[in-house]
Amino acid sequence: MPMKIAKATFATLTILFLVAPLVAILPLAFTSSVILTYPIPSWSLRWFEELFFADAWRRAIINSLIIGTGTTLLATALGTAASLGLRNRLIFLRGTMRTLFLLPMVVPAVVLGVGLQVLLAGFGLTNSYLGVIIAHTVVAVPFVVVSVTGALAGIDERVELAAQSLGASPPTVFRRVTLPLALPGVLSGTVLAFATSLDEVVLTLFVAGPNQRTLARQMFSSIRENISPAIAAAAFLFIAATILIGFIVVLSRSILARRR
Amino acid sequence: MAEFIRFDRITKFYGALCVVENLDLGIKKGEFVSLLGPSGSGKTTLLMMLAGFEQPTSGSILLDGTAINAVPTHRRDMGVVFQSYALFPHMSVGDNIAFPLQMRGMGKAETGERVKRALDMVQLSALSDRRPSQLSGGQQQRVALARALVFEPRVVLMDEPLGALDKQLREQMQLDIRDLHRRLGLTIVFVTHDQSEALTMSDRVAVFNKGKIEQIGTPRQVYDEPTTRFVAEFIGETNLVEGVVETVQGREATVRLPSGAQIVSAVSGNVASGQAVYLSIRPERVDLSETRGEARNVLETEVTDSVYQGDHLRVQLQTAAHPLIAKLGRRSREFLPGTKVYAAFSAGDCRVIAP
Structure with missing residues (x-):
């Protein structure tokens, strides 16, 4: 019995430790004060107004959406293609190749940032949307690869062989069998890619110009310039969006699962 | 009767490992031939080469007198039934069976008619809207069978199709498949490691050992007149x-x-x-x-x-x-x-x- 209590206490403390920062910041989104501190004098939505109507913040939200969407599309396409390629047993140095695709997950973002800045400058892509999307894609692809590879591993190869024998050409097999079966994994990869882009600061600092300032980047700079509760409102927006996306994924996965 | 399928000096290497060695085999139209042997004897590899999933290292495969080595699987017009059923989990039973007909560009009305007949044939008409995962193993294998037969393929290939079923169901399915073979005049190549299954179902049995055919003949011949020690010991x-x-x-x-x-x-x-x-x-x-x-x-x-x-x-x-x-x-x-x-x-x- 004391063991049980100890376990429960430890679990509670761990959870508290994980959510404490959120608990600390979220109420401040609704403060009427002009500085980001407790106590909260009275409740207000003025910082959300600021977020949506102040030019810098609104621009940042739109940038995040543009770059996030671009990154999601590019990373999902590339990551899915890579996962499909890595399935081929005959591929040269398959293990090494897979590691290469996952490398951006572990390489320090600062190193990647410097490298990307040099590289993108060579192509004249610094301070451009495309540049930022490419940079975000580099760090988002591994998440897609992991997620889609997992989904593909769950497909019985004989199902695809059966489709072939029944008269489906390789592109048709992909369209009618492989892709629908891997869809939950692709979907998760898509969400992870979007989340990665939304959250990315370090690479953005290196490659984005003032016109590509994203929401995360805007939060980062405004916390140094003025400690406005607009940051808390932005954080609230982040969390709400994340929960919403997570909910959509769970929902669509369960719909897909019910279909089989 | 003329040979319908001909394996002509087929050799298959996986790396340095020879799984099929200089093998000749002819199969007549409408014949039920079992490839019988222990695992690793090359029988499944031979079937996979006939289906087009694998390429022979050397030698040629002829179908109705034409070499089909270069013909991709989806144009070979062969129905394949796997041990793992290999049904499409994201499609209903009816859609599974309709799939090969859609691939052939058949119209909606005729597809529906054919699917219905195929379901009748395997006595699963009531389950058309179910998902494969909602069926028992025996039902799933009957769906797989219907799907492999519905487009009237030139050859039906079966890779240990009954291996995952329990004994009673397996024996029932053996008789069902044999009955379909006779009624529809199908050419069937059937891979199994179960000698009694091969004896029950086949017109001829090819006994495989180490990538070669040790003996081929009617069930009575391979049982009563084994020509090698391996055949005598493996069968019965x-x-x-x-x-x-x-x-x-x-x-x-x-x-x-x-x-x-x-x-x-x-x-x-x-x-x-x-x-x-x-x-x-x-x-x-x-x-x-x-x-x-x-x-x-x-x-x-x-x-x-x-x-x-x-x-x-x-x-x-x-x-x-x-x-x-x-x-x-x-x-x-x-x-x-x-x-x-x-x-x-x-x-x-x-x-x-x-x-």
Whole structure:
């Protein structure tokens, strides 16, 4: 019995430790004060107004959406293609190749940032949307690869062989069998890619110009310039969006699962 | 009848490993041929090459006189049934069966009609809207069968299709498939490691060992007239006794056993006098009696054990030089250990096999 209590206490403390920062910041989104501190004098939505109507913040939200969407599309396409390629047993140095695709997950973002800045400058892509999307894609692809590879591993190869024998050409097999079966994994990869882009600061600092300032980047700079509760409102927006996306994924996965 | 499928000197290597070696095999239209052998004997690889999933390292595969090595799987027009069923989990039973028809651009009305008939054929009409995961193993395999037959393929290939089913269901499906084969005049190539399945279903059985066909023939031929030791041992149970050929006369040879006994036996292959050979004697062809009797071959034996197995009595015997097993009908009387008995069998009930 004391063991049980100890376990429960430890679990509670761990959870508290994980959510404490959120608990600390979220109420401040609704403060009427002009500085980001407790106590909260009275409740207000003025910082959300600021977020949506102040030019810098609104621009940042739109940038995040543009770059996030671009990154999601590019990373999902590339990551899915890579996962499909890595399935081929005959591929040269398959293990090494897979590691290469996952490398951006572990390489320090600062190193990647410097490298990307040099590289993108060579192509004249610094301070451009495309540049930022490419940079975000580099760090988002591994998440897609992991997620889609997992989904593909769950497909019985004989199902695809059966489709072939029944008269489906390789592109048709992909369209009618492989892709629908891997869809939950692709979907998760898509969400992870979007989340990665939304959250990315370090690479953005290196490659984005003032016109590509994203929401995360805007939060980062405004916390140094003025400690406005607009940051808390932005954080609230982040969390709400994340929960919403997570909910959509769970929902669509369960719909897909019910279909089989 | 002309050959419909021809494997012409097929060799397949996986890296340095030779899984099929210089193999020739012809299959007639409408024939049910089983490829029987232990795992790793090359039978599945041969089937995969026929389906187009694998390419032979050398040699050619002919279908109706035309080489099909370069024809991709989806244009080979062969229905494949796998052990794992390989149904599309994201489609209903009806959509699974409609798939090959859609691939052939068939209209909606005719597709629906054909799917309905295929479902009737396997007695699953009520389950058209279910998902494969909602069906039992036997039902799933019947769906797979319907899907492989609905587009009237030129050949039906089956890779251990009944391996995952329990015994009773398996035996029912064996008869069902055999019945479909006869009714629809299908050409079926059937891979199995289960010898009784191969004997039950096939027109001919090809016995595989180490990438080669050891023997091919009707079930009766491979069982009653095995030409190699491997075939004699792999199909059914047999007594293998070493001996030396003394004389050969036509289709019969006299063999001297180490105990000194002389046995007259039928011969399948070529043997010469003086050659060391095996005698294969099927246990169920051995009669036991306490008197010598008039059979051509009689061995003096002593009962070491006897086991009642319901449909037969299994008696273990010891001769002067080697053990012998006899399976007796259920009406046979008991034989107690230690009893001296004569084991008798005719010349046609044993075979001389060159080692």
